[in-house]
Amino acid sequence: MSRSAFFFDSAACSGCKACQVACKDKNDLPVGQLWRRIYEVSGGGWKKQGDAWTHDVFAYNLSLSCNHCEDPICATHCPTKAIYKRADGIVLIDRDACIGCKYCAWACPYGAPQFNPHSGVMGKCDLCADYVDEGRNPGCVDACPMRALDFGDYDELVEKHGESGHVYPLPDPSITGPSIVIRAHANAGGDEARVSNIEEVA
């Protein structure tokens, strides 16, 4: 496989966080480490019209881990080459080489690399490379009750699920070439969208 990638169906995601916790369970992550995390985006407001309340409220979720980018800015900046890309596109961190300088975390526009104060080094989603090598799906993908996550080759995923929708608050995909195909929620693009669960993701 040339470019390992995720598919994420924002239209179907409820924000239930089964994927987040499955990832924590698999990787034994302490509180504060969210290799996969769910951003709740909401916006819109309320108007009183006579006795009725009308609204244009909207909300959608984004479940994100590391996107194993084509052009991983994290690796470009890493001084130790601890971050490297495998032939199948998986971007990994060599924990033994990492000095914990946090440079990758500054640079990654997806908040993927997370410094682990217990181990002193960076951690991030490894796409469950061990499972992938066994021919299995990543843990989070198979955990999703809504079947909103998928894993595969980028081009095949685009073909299977359609084009990506890098909606707010995702950065311009041209920066890093993220290997994630996203189906946007019908609500995406509303006015005054903001991440409303910051304390749960940062």
Add this chain to the structure above:
Amino acid sequence: VRDGMIRRIETDDRPGDTVADPQLRACMRGRSYRHRQDHPDRLKYPMKRTGERGAGEFRRISWDEATDLVAQHLVRVREQYGNTSLYIPYGTGSYNQLGGKWPADRLLNLFGGALGYYNSYSWACITPATISVYGTDETGNQRQDWLNSKYIIMWGWNPSEMRDGTNSEYFLKEARKKGARVVCIDPRMTLSAVAHADEWIAIRPGTDVAMMSAMAYVMITEGLYDRDFVQRCCSGFDASQMPAGREDEESYSDYILGARDGQPKTPEWAERITAVPRDVIARIAREYAAADAAVLYQGYGMQRRAYGEQVVRAGCVLAAMTGNVGKPGGWASGIALQAGGGPFWNIFPVLENPVKAQIPSFLWTEAVLRGPELTAQQGLVGAERLPHGIKLLWAVASNCIVNQHANINRTVGIVRDESLLEFFIVQDQFLTPTARFADLVLPACTQFETWGVEDGWKYGEEVLLQPQILDPPWETKSDYAICAAVAEKLGIAQEYTEGRDEKQWVSALLDEYRERRFPELPTLEEFEDKNLGVYSRPVEEPQVAFREFREDPENHPLDTPSGKIEVFSELLFARNQPGEVPPVPKYIEEWESPFEAGGKKYPLQVIGPHFMPRVHSTFANVDWNREAFPQRVFINPVDAEARGLRNGEKVRVFNDRGSLILPCRITPRILPGVISIPQGAWWQPGDEGDDIGGAVNTLTSERWTPYAFGNAQHTIMAEAEPAERQK
């Protein structure tokens, strides 16, 4: 599993994941179970109270002493007050036929019985209300049938969060893929509204019947309802079909058109009550009536309210009016247990209770406080009166004594009184707010540490084997083993165990399931040989409830007094309480509401929905879950601004019954005037009398619903203020 610890949870990974036989994928709570399992606070030894009740001071004792104590007090209370003073309360902590309260029920039934209860905290109103309409609680098609539906109303139903049977949300997604339009009617823009709904309609809590009535008004006045179906299959819809002897009573159409009360139930009328714009109400009525086949699915939150019976009945009537009963893609509403028989609640032989007296599950506080005063008026059945109140309470897998029951401050007052409640046993895995009040705490092991078996909750065609994969740690024991040890002390060990251990019971129960539900079910040996965890029966051709009735109502009558769908209910009529228990479904203003005078003092409606990170209070102490979904007061920007609240700030929510303090989350995803405090956080009384754990039951009322004697824990009024300001 490694080194006596579970390393990783993997759930159903059977190959193939189809609509007929989907994988059973765990929610985030199932995913985090390891951190519950390995929690440092697990109960490890039997403990006896040393301080005041509720102080949480205990001394470790041996199992021998503990089982002695249980046996002694059982015998003493039986002698002094009789078996009706023993009580095992409602408790849902264990979904295992060999766990939770079933083994204790069996024990007490062998010991001469105990005061029983009927109904539940979950479905107190919806079950009898459904039966009052349809004569049965099996009103649901199998869920795969949703794929035949063109229009689905999730009315106060939030399957993404409360699941309602594994895969409900998956079937919904598939239905939507096939073109169903989905509407969510809920005061909150729930996780389900985001994942499933094309439209979210925010409704003022407790006013759904007003909207339903206005929908009926539109359907009647615009001639949209299924006249043929109503004529053939219903009773009491209009004056033409009132049951014999009830011709002078108010029919449903009379009520809707305002023939007697002078108030037609128009969308304008409903708008004032529900806060839903009139044109939206009318449009939903038209869409629902016009859809070929439509589902009006009722969640249970809105029946855990003041007149919870009415909302269930009104929804069922709409389903009947639109002719969605008995047809593929349709839905009869109500409790909607699976047609053709769903999971059994209980298959482990608890034996017959020699004591016939039963109270409604929610009224145990009254039975402790004033047992001999209870009569049929308070829902007592099986006896005219109770000789004494409850004197010995044995709570197994239940946090319903303190945390999950209403009005915690009142409840703990009752439970503290040793002259009322003489002995209190709690059997759990953690020192819950309930367990802190116990005289004796018995440490139960978890489902991974004993054998178990279960066949799903409400829906599903599967049997789940729960093999023992770890030894019970410390001195914990399985619920069954605990009861067996007490049986030994009582000298009824042989009758109790029939010589079986847990695994042998599981094997026997599998045989029972095979006989009664799944002829193909493998034996325990086959399960083990093939390393199976789940047996499931694919659903190719989903069952549709009331199919035969719809085709030929005369020859397949319902089990109601009229044999028809009772829009006018004889059962409710017989109550002779037309104000609170009207025979046709009516909107009744709740006893605490934003409309009444008291609403001025406490202007905010509070709802306590079931929260993703917990099952009630279970998992409340698990770090991963608290991280993912911290306990909050969810409040609309309009209300927050009026109170000068900043996002994340601590807010104090209070009414006459109590107060709690929690950080707030300001979110537009809730109707103005309503705040949400997810139920199940652990009650934690602070120094100033506020609950700093954030248990919504600090605010709820013990008042029960008029017909079902059910809990109305979602009906709360309160006020909120910045916590710092008032101190």
Add this chain to the structure above:
Amino acid sequence: MMRRGDGSLVFFTVLSQWSVGIVVCLAGIAVSGSPVPNTGSGPANPVLLALLLVVAATTASFLHLGNPLNAPRAMRNIVTSWLSREIFAIGLFTVCLLTTLVSGRMPGGSDTYPGYLLIACSLAGLFLVWAMARVYRIPTVPSWDSGFTLLGFLSTSLCLGLATLLLFDATGVFSLVGGMRTSLAALLVAVLLLETGAGFVNHYRLARMDTGMAGPRFSSGFFSTLLRVRSAMALVACLALLFVLRLEPFSAGAALPWLLLAAALVLAQAFAGRVLFFASYFRLGL
């Protein structure tokens, strides 16, 4: 507000830039013909002071690392990572300083530092400041990714270097000829004013940015307050320097308290500026 762990980087950058500033100024006066004595001991020896500062800076930078034991690997990615290059530059600069220092201690050596060594040191130093600025020019971090970063780092170097030199002069470590003293003090005032002005311009730039999910708010609170405090410190330092410039005739004794005040304020405003810099971090996306 600053994230935890960035404090060490404040010290690392300010101290190392101070060090560079000293050497650059020394090279400047050496080129202009004034001798730079190498006889002083401890902080009275300007090159030794520079070395001590860079060692302290490097030590502080270690506190930032989660796993300092691996630090030797940090130059492995010199091909794409400016952090690798920065570390290389630190090494180079330190070696230059050491060489310069040792040159003065050779038996039979002169009692002044040779100009060419000081020039080599300052070239290495300027490369370090440049590399350091490049480290923060991360395309996904708009608050850092601008010319203001290099400008700020350079002006910090220069201000601190100049202030140190003026103090050396007033304390008699070496003495600047009258014209030189006046030009250096005037230069310091000019740089301080430039830096302060740039601070406001940059703040204006930041305040108009969408700082994303949890980004800082520049227009009020912590940021604008600290910015004002910092600017006030710079302006008071300027006033003190102007007072010294107007001393007629110049007397080291009378100038010293004012120079000490100015130097302390220059240092304090440099730290404040750096705290603002790190606290301004936010990135595109999430």
